[in-house]
Amino acid sequence: MEKLKYALFTGCTAKESTPEQMMSTLAVANKLGIELVELTEASCCGASHLQDYDDFLSLVLNARNIAYAEKHGLTMVTICNTCQLNTAMTKHRLDHNAELKAKVNAKLAEVGLEYKGSSQITHFLYAIIDDFGLDKIKEMVVTPLSQFNIAPFYGCHNIRPSELQNESHKSHESAYTPTSLDDLIIACGGVNVDYEQKNKCCGFHAELQAPRTAAVLTGNAVAGAMDANADWMVTPCPLCHLKLDTQTHHASVAIGREVSLPVLHMQQMVGLALGCTPAELGLNHHVTKVDFV
Amino acid sequence: MDTIKSQQVTFKVFRFNEETDYLPYYNTYVLDVTHEEVVLDILNRIKWDHDGSLSYRRSCRHGICGVCAIKANGKGILACKTRLFDLIETFGSEITLEPLSVKRAIKDLIIDKKDFWDKHAAVQPYLVSDIEEHPASEHLVSPHDAEKLLEADYCIQCGACHYSCPALEINEQYFGPAAFAAAYRFSADVRDEASVERLHTVNEEAQGVWDCVKCMECAEVCPKEVNPIEKITKLHNMVFEAGIAKNNVATRHAVGFAHSIAKHGLLDEGELVRYSEGNIGVLKHVPVAIKMFTKGKIVLPWNMPKADKLDEIQKLIKSSSTVKF
Ligand code: SF4
Ligand code: SF4
Ligand code: SF4
Ligand code: SF4
Ligand code: FES
Numbered sequence: 001m002e003k004l005k006y007a008l009f010t011g012c013t014a015k016e017s018t019p020e021q022m023m024s025t026l027a028v029a030n031k032l033g034i035e036l037v038e039l040t041e042a043s044c045c046g047a048s049h050l051q052d053y054d055d056f057l058s059l060v061l062n063a064r065n066i067a068y069a070e071k072h073g074l075t076m077v078t079i080c081n082t083c084q085l086n087t088a089m090t091k092h093r094l095d096h097n098a099e100l101k102a103k104v105n106a107k108l109a110e111v112g113l114e115y116k117g118s119s120q121i122t123h124f125l126y127a128i129i130d131d132f133g134l135d136k137i138k139e140m141v142v143t144p145l146s147q148f149n150i151a152p153f154y155g156c157h158n159i160r161p162s163e164l165q166n167e168s169h170k171s172h173e174s175a176y177t178p179t180s181l182d183d184l185i186i187a188c189g190g191v192n193v194d195y196e197q198k199n200k201c202c203g204f205h206a207e208l209q210a211p212r213t214a215a216v217l218t219g220n221a222v223a224g225a226m227d228a229n230a231d232w233m234v235t236p237c238p239l240c241h242l243k244l245d246t247q248t249h250h251a252s253v254a255i256g257r258e259v260s261l262p263v264l265h266m267q268q269m270v271g272l273a274l275g276c277t278p279a280e281l282g283l284n285h286h287v288t289k290v291d292f293v
Numbered sequence: 294m295d296t297i298k299s300q301q302v303t304f305k306v307f308r309f310n311e312e313t314d315y316l317p318y319y320n321t322y323v324l325d326v327t328h329e330e331v332v333l334d335i336l337n338r339i340k341w342d343h344d345g346s347l348s349y350r351r352s353c354r355h356g357i358c359g360v361c362a363i364k365a366n367g368k369g370i371l372a373c374k375t376r377l378f379d380l381i382e383t384f385g386s387e388i389t390l391e392p393l394s395v396k397r398a399i400k401d402l403i404i405d406k407k408d409f410w411d412k413h414a415a416v417q418p419y420l421v422s423d424i425e426e427h428p429a430s431e432h433l434v435s436p437h438d439a440e441k442l443l444e445a446d447y448c449i450q451c452g453a454c455h456y457s458c459p460a461l462e463i464n465e466q467y468f469g470p471a472a473f474a475a476a477y478r479f480s481a482d483v484r485d486e487a488s489v490e491r492l493h494t495v496n497e498e499a500q501g502v503w504d505c506v507k508c509m510e511c512a513e514v515c516p517k518e519v520n521p522i523e524k525i526t527k528l529h530n531m532v533f534e535a536g537i538a539k540n541n542v543a544t545r546h547a548v549g550f551a552h553s554i555a556k557h558g559l560l561d562e563g564e565l566v567r568y569s570e571g572n573i574g575v576l577k578h579v580p581v582a583i584k585m586f587t588k589g590k591i592v593l594p595w596n597m598p599k600a601d602k603l604d605e606i607q608k609l610i611k612s613s614s615t616v617k618f
Contacts, residue, residue, distance in 0.1 A: 015598045016559075016591075017591065018590070019589060044550065044560040049550050050554070051526055053618070054615055057613045057615065061554065061610075064605070064606070085509075107612060108609075156507070156510075160513045161512040176368050177383050200508070201507075204506075205507040206460070209503045209504060209542060210460065213460055213463045213504060213506060216463045246581055246585055247581065250581075285590060287581075
């Protein structure tokens with residue numbers, strides 16, 4: 001197989017509050033022999049909030065990020081669900097509206113850039129599943145996670161709206177019965193746990209504006225995983241991770257029950273199975289202690 | 294017709310009578326279903342062949358009246374429009390049929406939709422316009438202006454989004470996606486004169502658009518492809534454009550992104566929280582912040598990373614910004 005190569009859009013979180021996510025992404029890519037060219041020029045995607053304030057500005061900035069991936073002639077890989085949704089949504093809107101695309105490109109021309117629509121945008125989870133292949137992951141596993149019940153937490157912005165999301169990857173994902181993360185858990189030798197909240201929202205985006213709503217959603221998610229006997233949770237989204245890892249105190253108060261589980265980034269889970277060390281994966285950067293390694 | 298495919302499906306149907314039952318229960322039916330049958334056909338078969346007391350709403354049978362909305366394995370659907378074979382593809386051959394909102398059940402699959410209609414009514418879901426009693430000509434809407442409605446007028450008030458919205462499930466004051474889609478539909482109409490009034494309504498804390506958690510459930514579930522979250526984003530934009538955005542944690546949170554990106558290209562997470570909450574409000578985040586700091590999860594201001602070619606980003610922010618706060 002030819003070496004897989006992508007343009008990496010890290011997003012902001014990987015550079016700030018979830019350094020372990022950046023570390024584990026690079027460690028896993030290295031193990032799998034995937035080359036990631038970091039888009040160091042990229043700006044924040046606006047995280048589904050900038051567009052509430054200034055939709056056009058959000059489009060221009062996201063189009064600029066994609067334009068840099070296009071310059072490399074590479075598919076853009078994201079490592080954050082919300083980055084994925086915002087960027088893919090920008091692509092969808094520009095690719096389906098010539099007038100809007102021209103307006104955005106008139107702005108980009110001021111800095112010598114152009115959005116063409118030539119790069120695909122996919123989340124690292126689907127790059128692994130579609131392009132690398134779960135069978136090959138299975139073959140490479142050196143530390144099967146067989147003693148663990150693992151609860152997948154998909155995160156809204158990787159699975160909904162499914163029509164848009166399914167434009168971004170080859171495998172089909174249902175928003176109601178998603179399987180990608182379950183399949184990855186199984187490929188790593190783990191036992192995937194089924195629970196009601198696995199495809200529900202953690203409330204991250206309303207944490208400041210609607211703290212009680214956000215806390216109850218987080219509480220329900222962790223409680224659901226605990227009641228299904230999960231040893232830990234895994235998510236492809238650093239924002240879900242922040243919420244589930246750092247906010248369990250508020251969540252416990254909100255639902256009137258003590259809830260807490262270790263939460264791993266999807267990359268950390270794969271890394272563990274492939275034999276990376278806990279230090280390489282940044283497991284010491286979690287607020288809820290990862291006590292099983 | 295030798296090509297009719299059929300398959301055996303186990304249906305668990307929610308039963309409850311507000312007047313006689315203390316708790317709901319489920320009846321199970323094992324039926325052969327054919328590939329052209331929709332969920333409403335199954336409900337009819339159960340009612341006509343097995344149990345005449347099963348209650349559910351139906352009327353148009355054409356995806357137009359919106360009354361037949363229920364949940365199948367948790368997914369909001371129009372019973373008359375949803376093919377069994379599509380459900381089987383997603384969920385397998387065990388299908389649980391429940392009312393849109395279990396806690397609002399009156400009789401079996403029929404719910405009390407009062408909260409839905411109250412919220413719908415609260416956004417003035419009609420054109421407000423002073424017109425002459427005997428106008429000399431029609432008030433025409435150009436195709437271009439009609440496009441601005443973004444098909445929000447396709448909503449049939451079925452409630453599938455409303456009863457799938459987690460924000461509303463937790464915060465009962467929240468208006469919910471359908472009411473907001475209606476608010477947008479009329480506020481975006483060039484003939485309407487109550488836009489600002491409506492925007493004030495959807496801009497209120499707790500009930501308004503700011504409590505949306507952006508889960509995209511409403512976009513996923515809507516059987517008419519209304520995409521309510523898209524309209525919610527539009528309402529946010531219209532609130533800023535109309536200059537009626539309040540100075541509160543929610544608006545500052547949206548605006549804070551623009552500030553941060555202008556300064557670093559990236560989001561300054563700590564500064565966003567401080568700016569959104571204010572210097573006093575931010576204090577409630579200190580305990581979590583300390584824990585995060587000890588785990589290397591907080592970047593101090595002087596270490597804030599910056600995007601390369603920040604000058605480009607700043608230039609684009611200058612030339613592409615369309616609103617002010
Ligand atoms: S979604 Fe979050 S991580 Fe992704 S770019 Fe935006 S702010 Fe950064
Ligand atoms: S709220 Fe949580 S689950 Fe929902 S999209 Fe945001 S980070 Fe993901
Ligand atoms: S996106 Fe907002 S309005 Fe739509 S279902 Fe989610 S919380 Fe409710
Ligand atoms: S927006 Fe869609 S799901 Fe919501 S009430 Fe209208 S038609 Fe039903
Ligand atoms: S019966 Fe009217 S929409 Fe289904």
